Amino acid sequence: MGSTRIRFYQTHNGPCPYRSNGDWNNLAFQTQNLSEEAYGSLLDLGFRRSGFSVYHPICSGCTNCIPIRVNTSTFKASRSQRKTWHKNQDLRVEHHPSGFCQQGFQLYSKYQQNWHQCGSPVTESDYLDFLIHSPVRTEMLYYYDQDRLLAIGWIDVLEKMLSSVYFIFDPDEASRRLGVYSLLYEIEYARKLEKNWLYLGYWVEDSQKMSYKSDFQPAELLFNKKWVPFKQHHDLFSKHNAST
Incomplete structure (x- = not known):
């Protein structure tokens, strides 16, 4: 990803959609342009994207979301x-x-x-x-x-x-x-x-x-x-x- 500076922030998205208790929180950043190589590297670190938002779960006490x-x-x-x-x-x-x-x-x-x-x-x-x-x-x-x-x-x-x-x-x-x-x-x-x-x-x-x-x-x-x-x-x- 070279020397590109990424500004991360935390998101609090309400109740977890996959389990009955707990909150859904992510570490995320916004970008309108990513190289194929950069996003491939992020996928291999467990990130996903939704629109322009690239994110990784950081839910307290939970590691149930496993990249596959x-x-x-x-x-x-x-x-x-x-x-x-x-x-x-x-x-x-x-x-x-x-x-x-x-x-x-x-x-x-x-x-x-x-x-x-x-x-x-x-x-x-x-x-x-x-x-x-x-x-x-x-x-x-x-x-x-x-x-x-x-x-x-x-x-x-x-x-x-x-x-x-x-x-x-x-x-x-x-x-x-x-x-x-x-x-x-x-x-x-x-x-x-x-x-x-x-x-x-x-x-x-x-x-x-x-x-x-x-x-x-x-x-x-x-x-x-x-x-x-x-x-x-x-x-x-x-x-x-x-x-x-």
Whole structure:
């Protein structure tokens, strides 16, 4: 990252969305321009981004948010994943640079209101700040059933990896398991681009919202600033906790 000066700040985001107690706090900074190399290095330190905000969890007494990445070159789909893949072969996927469109915003609003039961209406400004603005090269993947938009995925395309940013889908199509299908599609896309890693954000073992990420194997988890095979992580984590 050279000599670029970064000004960090702490954010206090209210109750944790992944566990029943505790607050959600981050160490963050704002940037409108990051090199692929710089953001790749930040991913390897456990950072993620939301819009122009790059952040890392710093929740008091909690280390449950663990960065996870999938080895795309050796990934093997499970029987259930193969079934989901074949079930959705009728869909058309279009790649576009990150940008605003009314159809995408309407799907985002429906997803937040119905799937996440968001209490207040989302605004276009919220949508832009959260998903459309990006300091790196970001693609939006539009999933269509003929002319009907069913889902959108956001991915950051970096020098050595892809980073899966966010995914929304029509709640009426939950039976398609579009979240699973989108990750399978992104893995195949990474292979096509000859990128060996797909970064999935944070894995939270006891959270139904986040634990599904461990279904994509082989995967690695970030432990003490080093990537370790998923199956070894529990042993290392247990030993670490026992010694502290």
